[in-house]
Amino acid sequence: MKRRSLPLQALRAFEAAGRLGRMTAAAEELCVTHGAVSRQVQHLEDVLGLALFSGPRTRPHLTEAGRALLPALTSALDQIESAIQAVTRAEDDVLDVSCLSTLLMRWLIPRLHRFHGLYPGVDLRLRALDQQEDTRNGRFDVAIMVDETSRLISTRQKADILFPEWLGPVATPELSSRHLVAPGDLPADRQLQTKTRPNAWAMWSTAAGFTLAPPSGAVFEHYYYTLEAATAGLGYCIAPWHLVMSEIQSGTLMAPFGFAESGYSYLVKRRSPSNAKIDRFCAWLASEVAAMPLPEPCFAPVDATES
Known part of the structure; x- marks a missing residue:
């Protein structure tokens, strides 16, 4: 098939329908009618001589040929969109x-x-x-x-x-001064945890060459909240150096056992x-x-x- 004869509108309609899973959703995205999307997909199937969808019209399913075509088509349209954005925005501020x-x-x-x-x-x-x-x-x-x-x-x-990550336990000066001689002195129930990075304590102990019991402290939804909790004195937090260096330099937080590269x-x-x-x-x-x-x-x- 010659490049200039590619059915671009039909390809675009099929890509939207296949990605979104419904002709109606594709029609809304493309600002056309449901029938227009259906006709373009039918036209593409006629050109290719292959069925791209099967099943009822209300809930069509991609055929094997449709599943093979969709990822490459989505990637190609994304590249076209990116190229257009690059050209139109190259000189703006x-x-x-x-x-x-x-x-x-x-x-x-x-x-x-x-x-x-x-x-x-x-x-x-x-x-x-x-x-x-x-x-x-x-x-x-x-x-x-x-x-x-x-x-x-x-x-x-x-x-x-940009930079490698360094990890280390941090806490307020009050908590850091509580007779912490070795990492094993860190109480497990005050080791704060984060859902988005549940392996932070294990990663640091491995990088630093220590063995720690599993943490059992409070669990926070996001790293930002865990850092705020440590700053408020609720416990010890494993923190990347670049996120806490200002607080450590000002004395708001302390790092009693330093930092190790996480990898x-x-x-x-x-x-x-x-x-x-x-x-x-x-x-x-x-x-x-x-x-x-x-x-x-x-x-x-x-x-x-x-x-």
Whole structure:
């Protein structure tokens, strides 16, 4: 089939219907009638000589051919949309930045006044990025995310490494001064937990070379709440250094046993193709990271066999 003879409207109608699961939903998205979507899908089936849907008209199901075609078609339309956005917005002053929510609130936003001071004409539009959200559709200029695989995936995802993650237990000065000689002195019922990162204590103890009993402290819905609870003196929290370094430097929180690298890395993914405003923002991010102090290394326990 020649490229110019591709039934683009029919392909678009099928993609919407297959992705949404209903002709009516596809019609609403495309701002056409249910009958128009049905006719376009029928036209595509006639052109291909294949049935793409089966079952009743009210609840059609993709056939094997439909299931094979849909993912590639969705990906192609996403790429077209991204390319159009890149062309139409290449010269404007709007920069869409997606960022993990706690990182956005506790690391990025407190620094943005410096970026605005350097580039007052750039209008930053911030969006909290869910940890599991797929960024392949490219509906952003810059996305700041975390590599949770303990492997460097920057080449595969076309992303730059921003900084490695350091983890350590933090608490108020009052709690930190309660005769904590070794990590085993941390009471399990005061070890705060987070639903979005239930393995934080185990990750830190493994990275630091300690063995800890499973935590049994209060469980919070989001990391941001857990950090707030630790700041309020409710217990000890395993925290990434970049989220608490200001509080530690000011003395609001203390890290009695230092920090250890978790193996995770924070990444910056750029929209493709890049442009001048994206390059400026990423260069500014790199300068902010370069100015960050390193944390105190992890507490080293005294070997009991030493005399």
